[in-house]
Amino acid sequence: MVLLESLDLSHNRLSRIIPIELVKLTFLSELNLSYNYLTGEIPQGGQFFTFEASSFSNNSDVCGLPLNEPCCDFDELTKPCLPSPPTTPKVNKTDEEENVDTSDIEENMWWRVAVGLSFAFAFNLVIGVLCLPTTLGSRTLGSELQVASDEWGKAISTMHGLRRLQMSNCMLSGLIPPSLANLTSLHHLQLDGNSFFSSIPARLHNLSNLVSLKLSSCELNGSIPSDLLTLPNLQEVDLSANLDLRGKLSSILPPHSARLNNIVLTTTRVGGAIPDSFANISSLTLLDLSDFFVQGQLPPTIANLTGLVMLDISNNMLRGSIPFFGAKHPLGTFPLAYIDLSYNQLEGNILSMLFGAFGKLRYVHLRQNLLTGAIPSPDMNLTSLTWLDLSYNKLNGTISSLANSKSLVLLDLSNNLLSGKIPASVNQLLFLETLDLRNNLLTDAIPNNISNLS
Template identity: 30%
Template sequence: MISSTMHNFPSCILFLLLTLTANLFLPSLSEKCNPDDKKALLQIKNEFGNPTKLSSWDPTTDCCNGTWSGVSCDTDTQTFRVNNLDLFDLDLPQPVSIPPSITNLPFLFYLSLTNIPNLVGAIPPSISSLTKLQYLYFSQNNLTGVIPNTLSQIKSLITLDFSYNKLTGPLPDSLSSLPNLGGITFDGNQLSGSIPESYGSFPDSFTSLTLSRNSLSGAIPASLAKLNLSFVDLSRNSLVGDASVLFGSNKNTQKILLARNSLAFDIGKVGLSANLNSLDLRNNKIYGTLPEGLTGLKFLHNFNVSYNSLCGQIPQGGNLRRFDAYCYAHNKCLCGSPLPACKT
């Protein structure tokens, strides 16, 4: 009932007052954020210990209005479901695990939790319930435990990056069943065991294999010869044997980084990709003579074959002229510029 005093207001002012009063009690009419998504985000904030960097996650505001740090919603389909969660440098007040409530955001296609020193514990197998995920980044944290095999259930995955954590155990052999996977980056962990034979069955979309700075051992599977990798980094492990399967003149390889292993194969017999711009083979047991094809690599800007068992004349010309003696040092019997001349 409108009081008698309100009858004295002009009708236009009365209408305005009634409208403003109604809007105070009906904020949801203009809010685009799905209430389930908003609830999940506020639970995540709580599970993180309410870090100051998430102070923009204000329950009285719309989580899809662009002010919630690291949160984006699907505006293309007008469903406004939270599909992107990108959190980094969070000042967590104490060590916590990956918030369980993340799995209550079923429309996520991009999930990144990076450079959060107080993010600890295991990667939860339940992450596989996020069946729309395409990009998953858990890098530069302090996560422990194994990489869960359940990741192979997320058939939409394109990129996996768990680099620079404290993950242990083997490489999951089931990852090769992911039909859209483009690359895995697991550098800087404590992963052990061998590279699975199944990794030769990655799809054609798979172009990046980076596993450096781990404790991987054994031989590189011959099946990897079937891959056409643009970027491969297996450096600083304990791998042995033949790595020639990673080379090929018919491939599009740009970077091959194999330094600090115990690999042994004849470098003179490998084919070289015309796109090769980085080749680091130092500190292995590689033998043979350097292939003449190195002088024809137009994009080569990083090259090091020191501390191996190479012999013979160093090819002359092309981009090889930019590399000094350090890049060839400590081999069995390499000779020629920039090293001392070969003995006749």
């Protein structure tokens, strides 16, 4: 079932943890495990980054992203920690409870958080994940309470055993507290969706145990610290959607890394040429530099990234040709499944060289470049391909048989210089939803069997 695209097991009585093996289903686009009795942490990685919280709702003790329910490790059992209070009370409150004055709690909230959790850490009562509550009574942290960065920073910076800090979309503002660098045990730092209007503190380089860093959509500015991506245990970094965040790829990409696998810098002002040393990030599986300021050529050494699954450098200023991936990889062995180099100025007659090395390609978007040559021949191994957009190029020749591309959902070859007939094999594309061949030089009649498309 490695090609499985949809899995719905909702409304059953399934229990125990979600199998980590599901992460290997790299083509999975729809998943519904809701209304069961599942427990434990939701697996992370692969297609699981794309699923909504509704995919896992109404289970027993499921925790972790994309749910707003962080996980804690107690006695080697992973369970939700700091759960939200029930929407309706289970028992009636006594008169004494009804008369409790909560104003002091709200006024001294951050002091109590610091003292209470520091006490817990001191006595080994709190281990692992921490996520501060998003609500207290009827007050929302960071919005109505207008929490200043120095307050939550001071409250947290003394918790030296903290491993996960997740405060996404908490409406925090001000500076990112440099004191976060004191959390040397931190593995996961997720502050995305806030409004810091701040630069990234250079002291974050002290977080040598950091595995995941997510600061997307934080209205960050200034330059990315040159040593940020060199953290020895860093595996995932997402600084996307920060329009005033600057830097040069040659300065911020590490010269080598055996751990870093996800780099997402889309929609920032980072730019420059991709250095040849980029290929020394041997563990890289996902690179997203779209809507960027990338210039120059794709280095030929990119073909050395034998684990690369997703490559998106669309909407940039790339020139030159697409590197030949087949030199070091036998036919069909390169793992790339998603490639988007659209809206650049790439050129060359190299489509066969591009497609020949890939056996798992599912998504190819090369729209609006200067590519020439013929459409990939039918002997190419394109059986997994679902999306092919080569529109607005200078491709010529005929459209060869499509018999080996039966999984296609979209085929867009419009605005090229293609000639000849529409192949009769188009009727074998049973999953095709979009076919666009406009503005070419095609001749002969429309195949009668095209009506067989379902």
